[in-house]
Amino acid sequence: AQSVTQLDSHVSVSEGTPVLLRCNYSSSYSPSLFWYVQHPNKGLQLLLKYTSAATLVKGINGFEAEFKKSETSFHLTKPSAHMSDAAEYFCVVTEREKLTFGTGTRLTIIP
């Protein structure tokens, strides 16, 4: 069975500093992995996805993630945080087209 562990439930960074949101996964198959973002009182938005092509995946709003099979990780990064990045972020793994979500990381940006 597949599973996802988001290592931090809450991350705070200052505006203009780098962002790192950590995710480890477990899957019996070659996984497809996603990051979704949910802004307050908004729906889920796809940030980026990995589907066995390039291991470094670029997404929207300057985010990127690197798939590391040896470490079973798919960490999300951004070089410089912006106030609008404040939201909850979910790491997701698929199996048979069924999504399994992590418990989420709430990102707070300090002005």
Added chain:
Amino acid sequence: DVKVTQSSRYLVKRTGEKVFLECVQDMDHENMFWYRQDPGLGLRLIYFSYDVKMKEKGDIPEGYSVSREKKERFSLILESASTNQTSMYLCASSQQGFFGYTFGSGTRLTVV
């Protein structure tokens, strides 16, 4: 613009009531899903469907059932609502073999 529409944004029901949550997609997607979202638990899969009249249990199906009589509509049914079913419910759809999922905006259900 492609859409997944959930019929109610907010819903308040009494304990023991039968509750229907409706989801409609206009993208001709084969797959449809129901999740519930709770703080600190992320999104958990309740039921999903790969085709009309087909359904499979997700991770937390107890207390729920589903119906898919038409391709575009996937209904979640709470047979006898309980307070521990107070939650945000999210519907999603995807095309078979394509990893593009579209989520509805959610229904916040409160059971009193």
